[in-house]
Amino acid sequence: MSTTTTTKDTYEMESTTSVMHLDALALAGAAAVVSAVVMLLFGVFGAVGVYEGAVAMMEQWHLFFEPTVVGTVAGMVEAAVISFVLVYAFAWLYNAFAR
DSSP states (O other): OOOOOHHHHHHHHHHHHHOOOOOOOHHHHHHHHHHHHHHHHHHHHHHHHHHHHHHHHHHHOOSSSSSSSHHHHHHHHHHHHHHHHHHHHHHHHHHHHHH
16 A cells, blocks of 8 residues: 655645636626625615615616616616626736736
8 A cells, every 4th residue: 555645845836836717707697696686685675665775875876776676677787787897807807917
């Protein structure tokens, strides 16, 4: 029965030279889904009358968001598109600097 051993120096060299790259599409897609779900929650909260201050802020910050069915869906699409673009740009820039 033989076992291979590695020295700690070799392991440390490998870990310091490898750079983590982000999957930009996966990260941006996940951010878009999370943003859409958060907007859905704000739409429901606005319809119920809970967290009215946060709902009012979302109405100010987003062009299409209102606590109605159509306004909630429009806000979800708007938030998903904005977050997808911004997070994709962030991941692309991170990968560019990580090279």
